[in-house]
Amino acid sequence: xxxxxxxxxxxxxxxxxxxxxxxxxxxxxxxxxxxxxxxxxxxxxxxxxxxxxxxxxxxxxxxxxxxxxxxxxxxxxxxxxxxxxxxxxxxxxxxxxxxxxxxxxxxxxxxxxxxxxxxxxxxxxxxxxxxxxxxxxxxxxxxxxxxxxxxxxxxxxxxxxxxxxxxxxxxxxxxxxxxxxxxxxxxxxxxxxxxxxxxxxxxxxxxxxxxxxxxxxxxxxxxxxxxxxxxxxxxxxxxxxxxxxxxxxxxxxxxxxxxxxxxxxxxxxxxxxxxxxxxxxxxxxxxxxxxxxxxxxxxxxxxxxxxxxxxxxxxxxxxxxxxxxxxxxxxxxxxxxxxxxxxxxxxx
Amino acid sequence: xxxxxxxxxxxxxxxxxxxxxxxxxxxxxxxxxxxxxxxxxxxxxxxxxxxxxxxxxxxxxxxxxxxxxxxxxxxxxxxxxxxxxxxxxxxxxxxxxxxxxxxxxxxxxxxxxxxxxxxxxxxxxxxxxxxxxxxxxxxxxxxxxxxxxxxxxxxxxxxxxxxxxxxxxxxxxxxxxxxxxxxxxxxxxxxxxxxxxxxxxxxxxxxxxxxxxxxxxxxxxxxxxxxxxxxxxxxxxxxxxxxxxxxxxxxxxxxxxxxxxxxxxxxxxxxxxxxxxxx
Numbered sequence: 001x002x003x004x005x006x007x008x009x010x011x012x013x014x015x016x017x018x019x020x021x022x023x024x025x026x027x028x029x030x031x032x033x034x035x036x037x038x039x040x041x042x043x044x045x046x047x048x049x050x051x052x053x054x055x056x057x058x059x060x061x062x063x064x065x066x067x068x069x070x071x072x073x074x075x076x077x078x079x080x081x082x083x084x085x086x087x088x089x090x091x092x093x094x095x096x097x098x099x100x101x102x103x104x105x106x107x108x109x110x111x112x113x114x115x116x117x118x119x120x121x122x123x124x125x126x127x128x129x130x131x132x133x134x135x136x137x138x139x140x141x142x143x144x145x146x147x148x149x150x151x152x153x154x155x156x157x158x159x160x161x162x163x164x165x166x167x168x169x170x171x172x173x174x175x176x177x178x179x180x181x182x183x184x185x186x187x188x189x190x191x192x193x194x195x196x197x198x199x200x201x202x203x204x205x206x207x208x209x210x211x212x213x214x215x216x217x218x219x220x221x222x223x224x225x226x227x228x229x230x231x232x233x234x235x236x237x238x239x240x241x242x243x244x245x246x247x248x249x250x251x252x253x254x255x256x257x258x259x260x261x262x263x264x265x266x267x268x269x270x271x272x273x274x275x276x277x278x279x280x281x282x283x284x285x286x287x288x289x290x291x292x293x294x295x296x297x298x299x300x301x302x303x304x305x306x307x308x309x310x311x312x313x314x315x316x317x318x319x320x321x322x323x324x325x326x327x328x329x330x331x332x333x334x335x336x337x338x339x340x341x342x343x344x345x346x347x348x
Numbered sequence: 349x350x351x352x353x354x355x356x357x358x359x360x361x362x363x364x365x366x367x368x369x370x371x372x373x374x375x376x377x378x379x380x381x382x383x384x385x386x387x388x389x390x391x392x393x394x395x396x397x398x399x400x401x402x403x404x405x406x407x408x409x410x411x412x413x414x415x416x417x418x419x420x421x422x423x424x425x426x427x428x429x430x431x432x433x434x435x436x437x438x439x440x441x442x443x444x445x446x447x448x449x450x451x452x453x454x455x456x457x458x459x460x461x462x463x464x465x466x467x468x469x470x471x472x473x474x475x476x477x478x479x480x481x482x483x484x485x486x487x488x489x490x491x492x493x494x495x496x497x498x499x500x501x502x503x504x505x506x507x508x509x510x511x512x513x514x515x516x517x518x519x520x521x522x523x524x525x526x527x528x529x530x531x532x533x534x535x536x537x538x539x540x541x542x543x544x545x546x547x548x549x550x551x552x553x554x555x556x557x558x559x560x561x562x563x564x565x566x567x568x569x570x571x572x573x574x575x576x577x578x579x580x581x582x583x584x585x586x587x588x589x590x591x592x593x594x595x596x597x598x599x600x601x602x603x604x605x606x607x608x609x610x611x612x613x614x615x616x617x618x619x620x621x622x623x624x625x626x627x
Contacts, residue, residue, distance in 0.1 A: 066353050069401045079401045079442040080357040080380070115610055116352045116595040221604060225624050252599030255592045259402035266353075271598070278600050279590050279626075282406075282428030287589060287626040297602075297626075305605035 001178050003195075004170040004186035011168065015041030015094065017184035022129070023091040025058060027051050036093070046163050049139045050097050054248035054321065056107060058093070059124040062270050066120065066255075070263035081266060086123035092180070094131045098153030098160070099144045099317040101132050103248030105156035106317070109310055110251050129180055131170075134162035134195075136202055141320025143208035143333055149318050151202035152195060162198065171195065208318065213336045217307040217314075224304055225296065229343045233335055234295035236328040241272035243298065243322035243330075249306070249315045252278070273297050299335050352595050355399040355444025356384045361419060363439055368504050372470055373435055374411065374423045377445060388448060390414055391455065392477035393558075393586060393614050396447030397594050398422060398434065406430045407591045407609070410448065411473035411508075413480035415487075420445065423473045423507060449594040450613045453478055453584060455487075458556050462492035464549060466569060468541050468561025469500050474586060475560055476508045479515065488520060495550050499526040499541035499565075503534045524548045542568035552577035560586050570617065580618035587613045587620075587627045603627050 006014045015024065019041060026039050027048050034051050036058060067081040096104075104125070111121035135142070135151035144150060154160055158177030162169050169191050172178040203210065216224065244250040254271040257264055271278060274294050280286045288294050306315030316332060323331050357380040366372035375398075379385050390396075392413055397405040406428070412421035426435045437443070453474075463482065467475045479496055481487060496515065500506045506525060516523045526537035526544045537544050542565065549572070557578055559569055566585060573583055589601035589608045596610030604623035606612065 077357070081355055081399065081401060081444055083351050083354050110597055110599075113596050113610065116597070117350075118595070118597055119351050119353075222622060222624070225604075251597065253592070253597075255405065255598070257400075257402050257404045264402040268598075271600070273599065281588075281590055282431065293626070300604075301599075301602070305602065308605040 001172040001174075002181075003189050003191040004172070004181055005164070005189045005191070006168045006170065006184075006186045008167045010185060011044065012042045014168075014184050014186060015044050018092050018094070018129075018131070018180055020183070021090065023089055024094065025091055026094040036095075044094060046095075046133070046168075048095070050100070050319065054103060054246060054319065055093070055096060055100050056104065056248055056251070059104065059121055059128070060107065060111070060251065060253075060270075063267060064120060064269075065265050065267045067266040068263060071261070072263075084265075086120050088123035088127045090127050090129075092129040092131065094161075095133045096130055096157065097135060097319070098132050098151065098155070098157070099142075099149055099319040100248050101130055101156035102144075102149055102153055103317045103319065104130075106249040106306065106310065106313065106315055107251045108156075129159075129176060130157050131159040131161055131177075132157040134160055134198070134202070136163065136198060138202060138206045139320060140207070141323045142206055142318060143320060144318035145203055145206050145210045146208035146212045146333070146336070147314040147316050147318045148211060148214070148312075150199060151206070152199040162195070164194070169194065208333070213303065213314070213340060215340045216303050216336065217312050219339075221304060221308070223342065224339050225300060227338070227343050229338050230296045231292050233299075233330070233338065234292045237274075237291050237295050237330060238328060239274040239276075239291050239294060240327060241274040242325045242327065243332075244272040244274060245270065246321035246325050248317060248319055248321075249302070273301070295330075299332065299339065302332070303336055303339055353446070353593070355397065355405075355446040356388060357381060357442060358420070358445050360437060360439050360441050360443070363437075366423065366470075366505075366507050371426045372423060372505075372507070373426075374421055374507070375434070377420045377422070378418065380442065385418070388420070388445070390448035391452030392481045393452035393474050394448040394450050395474070395594075395613060396420075396422070396445050396449060397591075398424070398430070399444035399446050400430055400433055400437070401443060403433045404430045405446065405592070406434075407449070407588075407594055409474040409477075409586070409613075411477055413477045413484070415481055415484040421473075423470055425470055446594065449609055451611070453558055453614055455481075459490045460492065460554075462550065462553075462555040463494045464555055464557045465494070465496045466541070466545060466557060466559045466561070467496075467498045468565035468569075469505065470507060471560035471562070471586075472498055472507055475558055476511060478558060479521070480511070483515070483518070483521060492554065493522070493550060494520065495522040495524070495548075497524040497526070497541070497545055497548060499528065499537075499539075499544055501528045503527045503531050503536070522550075540568075541565050542572045545569055546572045546576075549573070549576055552579075552582075556582040556584065558584050558586075580621060581616055583617040584614055585617060585620070587615060589627050
C-alpha cells in the first residue's frame with residue numbers, strides 16, 4: 001500500500017501512537033530470554049535476532065481454560081459446561097519476524113478451517129495488529145527462503161517495518177495497518193527500491209537456496225512416505241517434543257478436564273505428535289506405534305500434508321528454532337533434502 | 349459466535365445393557381433445552397463427543413437416525429476412562445453432547461443405487477442408523493435394493509436385534525444376521541462375516557457398500573467384495589482414530605493430510621488407497 005519513515009528521534013512517540021488504547025507487545029530481553037510480552041513504547045528493541053519462543057503462545061496459550069461447570073444442584077445448570085469466553089483485548093505486536101508472522105497464518109488456517117472456527121484463537125488473532133520487522137541479518141539457522149518465505153515476507157502482517165539509517169522504514173500491507181500508521185506522525189516516503197535492494201541482500205546472506213524444497217510438494221505422497229531413510233532419520237530422536245514446543249506452526253493440543261468437589265474446568269494444553277500417547281487408542285492399538293512413524297509424521301505434516309491442504313504453502317517457515325533446540329541435532333534442512341528425491345538405501 | 353467446543357446439555361433417559369459380558373451399553377439421551385434438537389442436525393455416519401463433566405469426552409458414532417425424533421442413541425463399549433465412568437452413570441444424570449461431527453455416509457451421491465450394508469460386531473451403530481434412515485418413507489424410494497449383512501461373535505452380541513427382526517419381515521430390505529459361533533437357540537447363519545458375505549452378497553452392478561467392523565473383518569471382507577466385482581470407489585468405510593477436538597484442529601487423528609474427525613470418518617477405499625495406513 002503506502003510507505004512511511006519514522007525518524008530515530010521520534011520512535012518512542014511513534015510507538016506511543018500505535019499503542020493508543022491497545023496493549024503493546026514486543027520482544028524484550030536478550031538471547032535465550034528474548035520473549036514477546038507487554039512492554040512500554042520507550043523499551044522497544046530493534047537489535048534482536050528473534051524471540052526464543054515462537055509468538056504462537058500469544059494466540060494459543062500453552063494452557064487455556066475453555067469451559068467450566070459447577071456441581072451445586074441447588075443452582076440452575078449444575079453439571080452443564082458453560083463457555084468461559086475469550087477475554088482477548090486489542091493489542092499491537094511490534095517486531096514479529098516474517099517467518100513467525102507467516103507461521104501464524106498457517107496455524108490460522110487450521111484454527112479457522114473449512115468447517116469450524118475456533119473462537120478462542122479467532123478472538124485473539126483478529127484483535128492483534130501485527131507489525132513485522134524485516135530481517136537484515138539472518139541467523140545461521142535461518143532458511144525461510146528455502147520454504148517459500150522471505151526476510152522481507154509480508155504474509156500475516158499489517159505493516160512491515162525495517163531498520164534503516166536514521167530510523168524505521170514502514171510499508172503498510174492492510175487497511176488496518178494503513179489506518180494505524182496514518183494515525184501517527186510517520187512521514188510518507190517512497191521506499192520500494194530500497195526494500196527491494198535490502199531484500200536481495202538479505203536473501204544473499206542466507207545459506208538456504210530459494211524454494212529449494214518446493215520439489216517435495218510435487219512428489220507422490222506415498223513415495224515420500226515410503227522412502228527407506230525414515231528409520232535412519234528417526235534413529236537419534238528422543239521423542240522429547242522440543243521441536244513441536246518451539247515450532248511456530250505446531251498447533252496440536254490435548255483437552256483435559258480438571259475438577260474439585262465444587263465444579264470443574266475443561267482446558268486445553270499443548271500436545272506433541274512425538275508422544276506415543278498422542279495417538280494411542282483406548283483399545284491399545286496405536287497407529288503410530290514407534291518413533292519412526294512419529295518422526296515421519298512431524299516432517300510429513302510440515303512439508304507434505306500442510307502444503308496439500310494450504311495451496312502449496314509449507315507448514316515450516318524456516319525459523320530454525322527446532323534446528324537450534326533439538327538435543328540430538330536432527331536438522332529439518334537435512335530431512336527436507338532427503339524428502340526432495342527418492343533415496344535408494346536407508347543410509348543417506 | 350457459535351462455540352464448537354461447547355456441548356449441548358443432555359439427560360440420560362435410558363440405559364440398556366446390551367451383552368452378557370456387560371461391556372456394551374446403549375444410552376438414550378434427551379436434550380435439556382428445547383431447540384437444541386433442531387440445532388443438532390445430523391445424518392447417519394456422523395459422530396458426536398459424549399462429554400462427561402469433570403471426566404472428558406469420547407467420540408462415538410450416533411446410533412439413532414434423525415428420523416427418530418426426541419432422542420439420540422449411542423452404544424458405548426467400556427474401554428477407557430470416560431467410557432468406564434459413563435457405564436456407571438444413571439438415568440437422569442446430566443452430561444453433554446458435542447456435535448454432530450464428521451461427514452455422514454454419502455447418501456446424496458448414492459441416490460438410485462443398490463446399497464449393501466455390512467456390519468461386524470458393535471460397529472453396527474451408525475449402520476443401524478443408516479438402515480433406519482433409508483427405510484424411512486421419505487428416503488426409501490430414492491434407493492434401489494437394500495441388503496443388510498450383520499454378524500457378531502455370538503447371537504447375544506447382536507445389537508438392536510428388535511429392529512433387525514422387524515426388518516426381516518419387510519420386503520424392502522434383505523437382512524442377513526449371522527453368528528460367528530454356533531449357539532443354543534440360534535437358527536440363523538453361522539460363520540466368519542467375510543465368508544457369509546461371500547455367500548449372500550448381492551451383485552455389484554450399480555451397488556455401493558457401507559462396511560464397518562474390526563480391522564480384520566474389514567480386511568477380509570474388502571477382498572471378498574473386490575472379487576465380487578465391487579470397485580474401490582463404491583466401498584465406504586468408517587474409520588476411527590484417537591480424537592480430542594473433533595474439529596480438525598488438535599491434530600492427532602490424521603491419516604496423511606486428512607483428519608478422520610473433520611474430513612471423515614467415512615472414506616471410500618479409493619480415497620484411502622493413496623494415504624498412509626495410520627488408523
